[in-house]
Amino acid sequence: xxxxxxxxxxxxxxxxxxxxxxxxxxxxxxxxxxxxxxxxxxxxxxxxxxxxxxxxxxxxxxxxxxxxxxxxxxxxxxxxxxxxxxxxxxxxxxxxxxxxxxxxxxxxxxxxxxxxxxxxxxxxxxxxxxxxxxxxxxxxxxxxxxxxxxxxxxxxxxxxxxxxxxxxxxxxxxxxxxxxxxxxxxxxxxxxxxxxxxxxxxxxxxxxxxxxxxxxxxxxxxxxxxxxxxxxxxxxxxxxxxxxxxxxxxxxxxxxxxxxxx
Ligand code: OAD
Numbered sequence: 001x002x003x004x005x006x007x008x009x010x011x012x013x014x015x016x017x018x019x020x021x022x023x024x025x026x027x028x029x030x031x032x033x034x035x036x037x038x039x040x041x042x043x044x045x046x047x048x049x050x051x052x053x054x055x056x057x058x059x060x061x062x063x064x065x066x067x068x069x070x071x072x073x074x075x076x077x078x079x080x081x082x083x084x085x086x087x088x089x090x091x092x093x094x095x096x097x098x099x100x101x102x103x104x105x106x107x108x109x110x111x112x113x114x115x116x117x118x119x120x121x122x123x124x125x126x127x128x129x130x131x132x133x134x135x136x137x138x139x140x141x142x143x144x145x146x147x148x149x150x151x152x153x154x155x156x157x158x159x160x161x162x163x164x165x166x167x168x169x170x171x172x173x174x175x176x177x178x179x180x181x182x183x184x185x186x187x188x189x190x191x192x193x194x195x196x197x198x199x200x201x202x203x204x205x206x207x208x209x210x211x212x213x214x215x216x217x218x219x220x221x222x223x224x225x226x227x228x229x230x231x232x233x234x235x236x237x238x239x240x241x242x243x244x245x246x247x248x249x250x251x252x253x254x255x256x257x258x259x260x261x262x
Contacts, residue, residue: 002242003251006199007258009225010093013198018085019190019215020099020106023204023230027079027249030071030103034206035232043067050180057162057170064173065157068149072103072135081203082109084252089127090114093259095197097128098190100205100212102135102175129193131186131212133175142169149173187211194218200226204248207234216240 010016022032033039046052047063078086086109088094097106106128138152139145145165152171156163163171176182190211194200200219207213207228216226216236227242228234229251237243244251 002244003254003258006225006227006242007255009199010088010255010259013093013225015193015196016088016094016199016201017193017197017219018088018094018097018201018203019194019205019212020085020097020101020203021205021207021212022101023206024081024085024248025076025079025101025103025105026204027081027247028076028103028105029074030076030101030105034208039067039070043070045178048177050177053172053177061156061162065153068135068153068173076103076105078105078109078112079249081248081252082106083113084256085203086110086113087256088259091259095127096193098193098212098215099128099130100132100209102130102132104134104136129186129189131176131182131190133173135173135175137174138163138171139174140165140167140169141172143167146174147171182211190215191218194224195222197222197224200224201229202226202234202236202240203229203252205230205234206232207236 022030026032031037031039048067053060082105085094085097085106089097090113099106110128136149137146138149143165152163165171194215195218197219200216202216205212207216217239220226220239225241227244228237228240229244229246229248231245231247
């Protein structure tokens with residue numbers, strides 16, 4: 001079956017890479033952006049662009065308070081899909097997790113399964129590559145100082161709009177906004193991982209936002225086995241070697257168990 005085929009490729013793969021999107025955190029209660037009940041049905045994407053932040057930081061922050069609460073207001077825990085990926089990493093089957101998510105749940109899963117110790121970072125780069133940043137932090141646009149997001153959002157909610165760093169600079173959520181360039185180093189690393197990979201897993205992403213959209217194509221182009229795991233169709237499905245139209249919490253633990261049996 002498809003699972004066995006993928007497991008067989010993973011057994012012999014030198015480099016396996018996973019790309020994740022909002023769908024992997026959906027079973028943890030984090031809403032997705034698109035699809036049924038998606039965040040962009042209820043919030044206006046235009047409110048959260050980099051241009052808006054620059055033109056009207058107070059208005060941006062006022063709107064962002066609600067989005068932050070919607071996305072991360074409840075305490076979210078990693079689910080069995082995050083844990084299966086962390087376990088695959090720990091057993092050396094999976095090199096890097098490239099994620100579009102800003103919820104930090106891959107880190108939590110890695111910590112949980114390694115008894116509080118962080119996974120060891122391979123010499124050639126971080127094992128979890130956060131393409132869109134991390135919403136648990138904010139960053140001063142002037143001095144670059146990072147701070148925990150929660151207290152800054154509390155200040156904003158109490159009326160400090162926009163919240164500012166001690167240096168006087170504006171705080172910005174430490175995430176990539178629409179219209180903002182992704183850090184060049186992160187994109188390059190993601191592309192070279194896709195190129196090097198023998199197995200590439202695209203998990204819980206609609207694969208419509210760049211650069212994530214082109215990573216599976218790069219992997220296919222360089223001969224990797226590419227698998228897609230999403231509930232809904234993606235534009236990449238036809239090119240994929242294997243498509244699992246199933247819940248991440250079914251597929252990933254089953255994949256991990258299959259590999260452990262061997
Ligand atoms: P999307 O919300 O676009 O897509 C989520 C995908 O996950 C869809 O294909 C769903 O079918 C699938 N899905 C949902 N629940 C699932 C489950 N339990 N099991 C399997 N699949 C499931 O999320 P992303 O592709 O991550 O960017 O979105 C990409 C970017 O668009 C985000 O990082 C964000 C957004 O605008 C920025 O904020 C810059």
